[in-house]
Amino acid sequence: MHMQAKKLPGLKIGRFNLPTPIIQGGMGVGISLSGLASAVANEGGVGVISSVGLGLLFSEEQLNYRKANMHFLRHEIRKARQMTNGVIGLNIMVALSDFDNMLQIAIEEEVDIVFMGAGLPLRFPKNYTPEMIRNFKTYFVPIVSSARAAQLIFQYWGKTFGRIPEAVVVEGPKAGGHLGFKREQIDDPQFQLEKLIPEVVDTVKVFEERFEREIPVIAAGGIFSGADILKFLELGASGVQMATRFVATHECDASEDFKNAYVQSKKEDIVIIDSPVGLPGRAIKNSFLQEVKEGQKKPFKCSWKCLKTCDFRTTPYCIADALANAQRGMLEKGFTFAGSNAYKVDKIVSVNELFLTLEKEYLQAVKARQPQAVY
Numbered sequence: 001m002h003m004q005a006k007k008l009p010g011l012k013i014g015r016f017n018l019p020t021p022i023i024q025g026g027m028g029v030g031i032s033l034s035g036l037a038s039a040v041a042n043e044g045g046v047g048v049i050s051s052v053g054l055g056l057l058f059s060e061e062q063l064n065y066r067k068a069n070m071h072f073l074r075h076e077i078r079k080a081r082q083m084t085n086g087v088i089g090l091n092i093m094v095a096l097s098d099f100d101n102m103l104q105i106a107i108e109e110e111v112d113i114v115f116m117g118a119g120l121p122l123r124f125p126k127n128y129t130p131e132m133i134r135n136f137k138t139y140f141v142p143i144v145s146s147a148r149a150a151q152l153i154f155q156y157w158g159k160t161f162g163r164i165p166e167a168v169v170v171e172g173p174k175a176g177g178h179l180g181f182k183r184e185q186i187d188d189p190q191f192q193l194e195k196l197i198p199e200v201v202d203t204v205k206v207f208e209e210r211f212e213r214e215i216p217v218i219a220a221g222g223i224f225s226g227a228d229i230l231k232f233l234e235l236g237a238s239g240v241q242m243a244t245r246f247v248a249t250h251e252c253d254a255s256e257d258f259k260n261a262y263v264q265s266k267k268e269d270i271v272i273i274d275s276p277v278g279l280p281g282r283a284i285k286n287s288f289l290q291e292v293k294e295g296q297k298k299p300f301k302c303s304w305k306c307l308k309t310c311d312f313r314t315t316p317y318c319i320a321d322a323l324a325n326a327q328r329g330m331l332e333k334g335f336t337f338a339g340s341n342a343y344k345v346d347k348i349v350s351v352n353e354l355f356l357t358l359e360k361e362y363l364q365a366v367k368a369r370q371p372q373a374v375y
Contacts, residue, residue: 008229008359011239013113013216014139014166016087018239019044021229022358023169023218025243026091026115027337028177029053029323031254032246034080039251039351041086046113048089049076051102053320070101077109087112089141094119095277110137115169117143118178122156130161139166143220145173145180145191147199154207154215164207167216169241170200174222176244176339178279179272186272186280193221194235201236214238224341226361230369244339245358248348255329261286261336262345270342276315284336292316 011021022045037047055068095118172193173186185191216238275281325334
């Protein structure tokens with residue numbers, strides 16, 4: 001006999017009733033494209049395409065980078081749509097210089113949910129009026145690293161657009177890739193996700209009351225197992241965003257070499273680097289990063305200024321090139337971003353298998369919490 005409690009809880013974001021609380025984090029420069037996103041959506045999670053650097057991975061002779069980015073983003077969204085009728089998201093970095101173009105494509109293609117990180121999403125392209133913004137079918141979900149940022153975004157949106165984001169992702173300092181924290185905050189207990197989640201939950205309560213609807217808070221950064229999922233749901237989160245664990249899946253859009261870097265990594269290989277874009281990032285140590293650390297410059301020509309904060313004249317390497325090379329498996333010319341638990345990945349599985357494992361881990365954790373019945 002099956003008891004109903006044997007399942008992961010669902011997640012409701014506006015009109016979407018998801019059977020699982022799992023959102024796959026967007027991973028830039030081609031790690032999460034239509035392949036991974038559609039596989040996750042087919043399992044009942046939110047599958048997320050990353051919009052960054054597509055023009056680097058696929059080049060069209062007649063298109064410049066900016067145009068190629070737009071062309072291939074549209075292509076990936078449509079491709080994902082053909083492979084699933086689940087919920088498809090798009091991750092756009094606010095710090096990208098083509099943020100407006102990417103957002104416009106997302107809205108035109110009616111992407112289900114746009115996740116906006118790496119900066120405060122406080123503006124829409126100029127051609128959109130507040131009335132248009134209120135009526136977009138697409139949902140908007142900012143990624144923040146503090147309750148203060150959440151407060152600022154919700155307040156500003158409510159006042160300026162008469163619409164607030166449909167959910168909020170809170171990313172703690174254990175995430176992979178660029179981090180929204182200073183180096184000294186990364187290990188500081190004051191900035192850990194366990195502390196941030198309840199603070200953000202309290203912050204959005206005011207807006208839930210004012211706008212008379214639920215605003216799910218999604219926990220992200222270092223969430224690896226079913227037990228982690230349970231822990232953050234108990235702290236008040238409605239769902240979790242996971243990225244690292246989805247890299248080691250057959251459906252992930254990265255090369256086998258990229259995935260194997262995760263499988264082969266050890267705990268001491270997960271390091272914090274200073275990214276050329278002026279932020280700390282978490283990555284897997286390799287020869288490329290070692291050479292950069294020793295002061296080697298990697299010559300490159302800047303194809304186009306993709307990040308507002310990057311100064312290509314002084315940076316030791318092009319991060320977009322390095323990540324694109326890694327995606328293709330050329331790790332001697334690049335490196336892999338990864339979350340703090342990447343070293344726990346020991347094999348490559350299918351997305352379906354990963355969901356089953358997470359569910360099993362979650363149920364074991366629930367069971368371990370329950371007092372044993374006395375007969």
